[in-house]
Amino acid sequence: MSLISSGPRVIVALDFPDADAALSLASRLNPSQCRLKVGFELFVSAGPALIERLHALGFQVFLDLKFHDIPNTVAGACRAAARLGVWMVNVHASGGRPMMETAREALESVATSGQRPLLIAVTVLTSMDDGDLAGCGVTRTVAEQAHYLATLTHEAGLDGVVCSAHEAGAFRTAFGERFLRVTPGIRPADAALGDQKRVMTPGAAMGLGSSHLVIGRPVTQAQDPGAVLTAVNREIADALA
Numbered sequence: 001m002s003l004i005s006s007g008p009r010v011i012v013a014l015d016f017p018d019a020d021a022a023l024s025l026a027s028r029l030n031p032s033q034c035r036l037k038v039g040f041e042l043f044v045s046a047g048p049a050l051i052e053r054l055h056a057l058g059f060q061v062f063l064d065l066k067f068h069d070i071p072n073t074v075a076g077a078c079r080a081a082a083r084l085g086v087w088m089v090n091v092h093a094s095g096g097r098p099m100m101e102t103a104r105e106a107l108e109s110v111a112t113s114g115q116r117p118l119l120i121a122v123t124v125l126t127s128m129d130d131g132d133l134a135g136c137g138v139t140r141t142v143a144e145q146a147h148y149l150a151t152l153t154h155e156a157g158l159d160g161v162v163c164s165a166h167e168a169g170a171f172r173t174a175f176g177e178r179f180l181r182v183t184p185g186i187r188p189a190d191a192a193l194g195d196q197k198r199v200m201t202p203g204a205a206m207g208l209g210s211s212h213l214v215i216g217r218p219v220t221q222a223q224d225p226g227a228v229l230t231a232v233n234r235e236i237a238d239a240l241a
């Protein structure tokens with residue numbers, strides 16, 4: 001059994017260069033409002049010690065290292081992530097079904113009291129459109145490729161996918177409510193897009209079928225991050241009402 005998917009729907013991406021900056025933002029947030037995501041930049045800089053400090057502040061952590069390697073290597077990385085006690089970890093679905101199955105089995109093997117990190121797979125990055133996929137030699141559209149990789153992820157027994165909110169509804173229909181749809185590329189109505197190409201507002205994303213929203217810069221660069229989160233959570237509640 002995996003950690004239950006209840007709790008805050010918002011996952012704030014702590015895309016900061018070091019622990020001090022990340023902890024400064026975390027101290028202004030409330031674990032009842034959001035979970036936190038630690039990605040490459042911060043983990044390479046601050047390491048496992050930061051995860052412990054975020055846990056001590058009461059936050060659940062999504063360790064977003066997007067593993068993509070041979071099955072044995074990814075399995076070892078997943079076991080190491082599980083030992084950190086994180087809530088969620090991810091791999092790239094394009095690593096293939098055997099890699100995903102081995103990763104899931106590795107997490108199941110280290111589950112304590114039936115609990116293990118949730119394991120999800122990235123389908124097509126939200127910074128990519130059809131032209132970017134074609135540039136990688138993929139002739140399917142984003143929608144087709146994302147659906148193909150989500151099917152592979154579901155068959156491998158993972159807990160869900162990272163996808164854009166544009167695909168979330170189709171995946172909920174195809175794979176059921178319990179198959180998580182974690183969607184970055186979320187932008188409140190007045191926010192800058194930055195490098196994201198496939199975006200949606202929080203309310204629209206939840207209305208269409210996202211289970212969790214990953215939000216970085218619109219919160220981390222805000223004058224009052226707590227106020228942005230309060231507004232986003234209100235928008236989510238309205239969308240789910």
Ligand SMILES: O=C(O)c1cc(=O)[nH]c(=O)n1[C@@H]1O[C@H](COP(=O)(O)O)[C@@H](O)[C@H]1O
Pocket residue numbers: 013015039064066090122124125126127162163184185186194196214215216217218
């Ligand atoms: O796996 C991810 O979290 C991810 C997948 C994806 O397709 N697109 C995407 O933006 N992300 C992450 O989601 C966050 C989005 O941040 P903002 O664009 O600042 O809201 C970043 O930390 C990205 O690394």
